[in-house]
Amino acid sequence: MELVLIIKLILVVAVFAIALGIAAYSTYGERKIAAFFQDRLGPNRAGPFGLLQPLADGVKMIMKEEIIPAHADKTLFILGPALAMLTACMTGVVIPWGSTIEIGGAYYPLQITDINIGILYAFAVVSIGVYGVMIGGWASNNKYALLGALRASSQMISYELAMGLSIVALVMTTGELSIGEIVRQQHGWHWNVIYQPLGFLIFIVCAFAECNRTPFDLPECETELVGGYHTEYSSMKLGFYLFAEYINMFISSAIISALYFGGYNFPFMDSLGLSHNMVTTIGVFVFFAKVIFFIFFFMWIRWTLPRFRYDQLMNLGWKKMIPLAIINVLITGCVVLLLNKN
Amino acid sequence: MQLTNRSKVVSNKEMTLMERAYLPAIVKGMGITLSHLFKKKVTIQYPEVKRPIAPVYRGWHVLKRDEQGRENCTACGLCAVACPAEAITMTAAERKPGDENLYREEKYASVYEINMLRCIYCGLCEEACPKEAIFLTDRIVPSDMLRQNFIFGKDKLVEGTTADKRIDVGVRGGAHRKED
Numbered sequence: 001m002e003l004v005l006i007i008k009l010i011l012v013v014a015v016f017a018i019a020l021g022i023a024a025y026s027t028y029g030e031r032k033i034a035a036f037f038q039d040r041l042g043p044n045r046a047g048p049f050g051l052l053q054p055l056a057d058g059v060k061m062i063m064k065e066e067i068i069p070a071h072a073d074k075t076l077f078i079l080g081p082a083l084a085m086l087t088a089c090m091t092g093v094v095i096p097w098g099s100t101i102e103i104g105g106a107y108y109p110l111q112i113t114d115i116n117i118g119i120l121y122a123f124a125v126v127s128i129g130v131y132g133v134m135i136g137g138w139a140s141n142n143k144y145a146l147l148g149a150l151r152a153s154s155q156m157i158s159y160e161l162a163m164g165l166s167i168v169a170l171v172m173t174t175g176e177l178s179i180g181e182i183v184r185q186q187h188g189w190h191w192n193v194i195y196q197p198l199g200f201l202i203f204i205v206c207a208f209a210e211c212n213r214t215p216f217d218l219p220e221c222e223t224e225l226v227g228g229y230h231t232e233y234s235s236m237k238l239g240f241y242l243f244a245e246y247i248n249m250f251i252s253s254a255i256i257s258a259l260y261f262g263g264y265n266f267p268f269m270d271s272l273g274l275s276h277n278m279v280t281t282i283g284v285f286v287f288f289a290k291v292i293f294f295i296f297f298f299m300w301i302r303w304t305l306p307r308f309r310y311d312q313l314m315n316l317g318w319k320k321m322i323p324l325a326i327i328n329v330l331i332t333g334c335v336v337l338l339l340n341k342n
Numbered sequence: 343m344q345l346t347n348r349s350k351v352v353s354n355k356e357m358t359l360m361e362r363a364y365l366p367a368i369v370k371g372m373g374i375t376l377s378h379l380f381k382k383k384v385t386i387q388y389p390e391v392k393r394p395i396a397p398v399y400r401g402w403h404v405l406k407r408d409e410q411g412r413e414n415c416t417a418c419g420l421c422a423v424a425c426p427a428e429a430i431t432m433t434a435a436e437r438k439p440g441d442e443n444l445y446r447e448e449k450y451a452s453v454y455e456i457n458m459l460r461c462i463y464c465g466l467c468e469e470a471c472p473k474e475a476i477f478l479t480d481r482i483v484p485s486d487m488l489r490q491n492f493i494f495g496k497d498k499l500v501e502g503t504t505a506d507k508r509i510d511v512g513v514r515g516g517a518h519r520k521e522d
Contacts, residue, residue: 037375041385304375305368 007108015092015112022295023246024054030246030299037303061239069232073139080136081233081240087129088247094118095254096180098264098284102276110264110284114180119167122179122255123160126210130156132244133212133219137229148228151310152219155209158317159216163206165325166199169332170259179255183263188270191262198328200260202321207252209317212245214302218310253294254287261290400463400478403456403494404501404509408446411503414475417451424470429460446473454499458483458492477511 028043028050035042043050068077098110115121130153137149173195174182186192193200209216220228227233230241257263264283272279308316360366386393406414417434435452437445444450467476486492501509 033379036379036383039378039381039384041383041387300372300375301368304371 011112019092019247022250026246028054033299034303061236064235066235071141076135076139080132081237084132084244085240087125088244090125091122091251094121094179095258096183096263099280101280111180114178116178118179119177133229140232142232144225145229145231148219148225159206159209162202162321162325166202169199169329170196172332172336179258183258186262186265189267193260202325211248211252213298215305215308249298253291256294257290263287395480399480400465402479402481402483403499404477404479405499406475412446414446414473415451416447416449416473420470421467421476424466427460427462429457431455454496456494458494
């Protein structure tokens with residue numbers, strides 16, 4: 001019993017540290033990749049290849065002057081970024097980072113907790129994330145910030161519908177709500193993306209919208225809203241908002257890889273003839289490789305596509321994504337029904 | 343008249359289903375960005391690598407000394423008169439006995455200032471100078487935070503006396519000498 005607690009504790013700390021570490025280096029990666037896409041070199045002065053850049057950015061953020069506008073609601077103003085950061089860190093709990101490890105004949109899963117409604121939990125927490133942006137924008141007492149917050153909330157609500165529907169189809173094929181179990185079912189190469197290509201497409205588009213990433217970054221659209229919901233923020237509060245975005249991106253990538261790309265599963269995992277713990281270790285690396293690929297994919301899209309106009313965003317969400325998701329649910333339902341009859 | 347053959351006839355026709363689906367265009371765009379990932383980078387790492395400068399480049403001025411290390415400038419004021427931006431000011435002074443090794447002629451500029459923010463680097467001062475005292479060089483004027491630091495006095499304009507502190511005016515100096 002105590003060993004379980006120790007393992008869980010280690011896992012919690014490790015997941016937290018890895019999430020923060022990857023988020024920090026995503027900022028570096030983002031700048032580097034943006035530069036490469038634009039035929040530039042990117043940050044390369046702080047340390048070798050500019051690897052200390054996130055550290056320098058962090059120090060800069062902390063050292064900057066904290067400004068709370070005179071007419072802002074002080075409590076909410078502080079609560080906003082805190083909430084954004086908190087919700088960003090909470091989702092990592094249900095993600096299975098690896099299979100099980102064997103210690104003295106007993107198997108311990110590399111997942112902090114495998115609650116049987118893992119998907120619903122993830123969605124609930126992500127939805128709370130809207131409050132961070134909304135409260136921040138509202139508390140700033142600034143027109144641009146309020147408009148940004150308004151956009152964020154309506155965008156997130158619109159795209160959550162389609163996202164939820166794409167997950168419904170996934171739940172119909174797998175018959176499970178626990179993320180751990182869904183990943184276990186995708187053993188080897190039986191990845192859900194093969195059975196749910198349309199669902200995956202809808203999910204990833206909605207994930208972009210949920211993370212406020214280009215082409216859906218209207219809440220912080222610089223060209224129209226100065227800085228969007230974080231216009232009035234400075235110092236580490238601004239840092240928290242920006243950081244929360246990168247953690248969200250990491251978590252979204254993890255969820256996409258877990259739900260649709262087999263998580264820690266990789267082809268020929270049984271035929272390698274390796275010990276259980278060895279396979280698990282490789283699985284963890286495979287999972288992180290997938291996650292990093294999707295983070296790269298997020299950035300790739302960002303530096304390829306321009307931002308949507310607000311009406312285009314709503315049209316896409318309500319008139320294209322939701323009907324498509326419903327059709328996907330219908331088709332999946334029919335196929336599942338037919339297969340079960342035979 | 344057609345100047346190039348790059349013109350394209352635009353039409354506002356209905357988009358086909360493929361075009362409206364949006365995704366093929368996105369994939370195409372992503373291909374383009376990905377190809378840039380491996381292209382040669384255009385960045386020049388400035389302080390370490392410098393772009394080649396044209397021989398006629400006009401930058402930071404220098405006040406030359408002659409072979410014996412004496413200042414050429416006699417504070418005649420022709421450069422200040424020639425300057426269209428009125429960037430040059432100077433105060434003339436008479437050479438004291440014993441200063442013959444410092445100044446070439448009996449009169450010299452005790453103060454010589456160029457406002458580098460006013461200067462348009464036209465090189466007319468160089469052309470006006472009868473004593474081959476002022477030249478524009480290929481040195482780039484460094485940036486600064488304060489306006490007053492852009493008023494360059496003699497400390498920043500006059501070249502050093504030792505051989506390694508001499509500033510070569512190369513092509514520009516040669517061109518002037520030929521005219522003589």
